Amino acid sequence: MKYRTFFTTLVLFLVTFNLGILLISFTTFKDTVDRAKEKSLGEHYLITSALLKDFHAVESRGVGVDGSFDSLLQSYSFLSGDKKVNLALYKGDQLVYSNRLETAVEQQFIEPPKDGNRLVAMRETDDRTYVIVSGKLPAPYNVYTMVYRYDTTEAITAWERMKNMLFLAGLLLSGLLACGLLLLLHRIFKPLAQISQISRKIAAGAYETRLPVSGKDELSEMAQSFNHMAEEIQSQMQQLATAAEQKQQFVDNLAHELRTPLTAIYGYAEYIQKVVRTEEDKLFATNSIMEESRRLQNIAYRLLDLATIRGNKIERREVRLLDLVRGVEQSLSMRAAEQNIKITYELRFDTLACDADLMHILLVNLIENAMKACGSGGVVRLVADRVDEQKVISVEDDGKGMTQVHLAHITEAFYRVDPSRSRAGGGAGLGLTLCQQIAVTHEAELSFSSELGRGTTVKLTFAGSA
Incomplete structure (x- = not known):
């Protein structure tokens, strides 16, 4: 060209x-x-x-x-x-x-x-x-x-x-023009050649490659626009790579989570079918099968909840916070009594614009996790307060706490701080993932802070006045 x-x-x-x-x-x-x-x-x-x-x-x-x-x-x-x-x-x-x-x-x-x-x-x-x-x-x-x-x-x-001088001058001028034109075209087409070369590199996967920018002319503006486009492509590709990695991790974790209860169900069923056992042994095997089946059912319901929340917009209404908290307390009172855990709450504002059912699920999950972190005689505290004109609901426990490494991953699907405890308690590792999605649909921010041996605090901060 x-x-x-x-x-x-x-x-x-x-x-x-x-x-x-x-x-x-x-x-x-x-x-x-x-x-x-x-x-x-x-x-x-x-x-x-x-x-x-x-x-x-x-x-x-x-x-x-x-x-x-x-x-x-x-x-x-x-x-x-x-x-x-x-x-x-x-x-x-x-x-x-x-x-x-x-x-x-x-x-x-x-x-x-x-x-x-x-x-x-x-x-x-x-x-x-x-x-x-x-x-x-x-x-x-x-x-x-x-x-x-x-x-x-x-x-x-x-x-x-x-006439001869004119033609000679024309010849010299043509030579000078040819050199000048070649230099000018080289300068003009150099960015295009660089764009072509760098485009091939980006297509090959070198998304960090950029055009050199010098001066303030139209060519520099074009180089800056191309670099901005390359940055956007790099950002999009990183997001796609992260999303693909998260999806693959989700599939791997789901397969791992399903393998354990399915193996147990198959083993107990084979145990009942092939070996002559007493009624007490059969009852034990049947209860184990039912327990693992409930675990599978819990995983399926949580996945369905996640899919439903992502695919639909919620309708927020003003809900009395006291009614919402009492409903959560009623749902968890029996389990709290069994584990000898005390649940307290302090409410410093009256209403909250939210989907009552989803907010109930979120608070139940947060308090359940807090109860699992506490030992017998532990205390879980729910506080609703205003901070900088924003409504904040926090759930605090006095359990064993977590490291910063665990805090960075606790909202990931199937992630468990204590894998053995989660399996024993029937947890699917989806509770906090569901909470994160509910917070996003309410335009709220879910944040965590924790120290080993001193408990964990979860804050749900609502944008605006909620």
């Missing part, structure tokens, strides 16, 4: 420039010739007019003009002092006077028209160029023909030198 543009532009310039030189040369040549002809016609007219008066003067003295040509025409020799002008006088077709006119004159100039018109023409003889003017003298001397020849070789030669 660059060289095609270069050759096309260069050819157009050369054609235009040389046509211009030809036009200038033609105009200059025509002007040179016209000036030479005008000069020749003017001097021919002056000579013939003066010669006519001389003929009258000679005849008035009673002397014939035929024998007086040399003396009469001698006075006009100054015209040929520079050897550029030659004069010839013909009587009929007979030459009666010549001033260094070595070459013969064409017959058409010897016999010009008798109507008083003069002939003027350019002729080349012996590598020289002449302007020839021929005309008859007025009556009664119209038998005489005056031929005037002006040597215009030097003017033509000067014109040729000027």
Whole structure:
């Protein structure tokens, strides 16, 4: 593309420039010739007019003009002092006077028209160029023909030198233009070549590759726009890679979670089928199968909840916070009593704009996790307060806490801080993932803080006044 543009532009310039030189040369040549002809016609007219008066003067003295040509025409020799002008006088077709006119004159100039018109023409003889003017003298001397020849070789030669200089200058200028144009096109097309090269690198996976940016012209703006596009592509690809990794991790974890209860179910079923056992053994195996089946059911329900929340918009309504908390307390009271865990709450605002059912699920999950972290005699505290004009609900426990490494992953699907405890308690590792999704649908932020041995605090901060 660059060289095609270069050759096309260069050819157009050369054609235009040389046509211009030809036009200038033609105009200059025509002007040179016209000036030479005008000069020749003017001097021919002056000579013939003066010669006519001389003929009258000679005849008035009673002397014939035929024998007086040399003396009469001698006075006009100054015209040929520079050897550029030659004069010839013909009587009929007979030459009666010549001033260094070595070459013969064409017959058409010897016999010009008798109507008083003069002939003027350019002729080349012996590598020289002449302007020839021929005309008859007025009556009664119209038998005489005056031929005037002006040597215009030097003017033509000067014109040729000027023409050659113009073409030489055009050649040099064309060379300079070609170099300048090539450099300009190289600068213009360099970013395009870089874009092409870097685009191939980005397509090959080198998303961090960028164009160099220098200056503040349009090319720099184009490079900045391309780099911005590359950054967006890199960001999108990273997000896609992260999403793909998370999906793969989700599938791997789901397969792992399903394997354990399915293996147990199959084992207990085979145990009942192939081995003769007592009713007590069969009851134990049946209860184990039911427990693992409930675990599978719990996983299925949690996954269904996640899918439902992601695919639908919620409708928020003003809910009395006290009613919401009492419903959560009622759902967990029996389990809290069994584990000897105390649940307390402090409410410093009255209502909350939310989906009551989803908020119930979120609070139940948060308090359940807090109860699992506590030992017997532990305390779980729910506090609803305003912080910087925002409503915040926090759930605190006095359990064993977590490290920062665990805090970074606890909202991931199937992630367990204590895998053995989660399996024993029937947890699917989806509770906090579900809570995170519920928080997002309520335009709220779910944050965690924890210290080993000092418990964990979960805060749900609502945007605006909620």
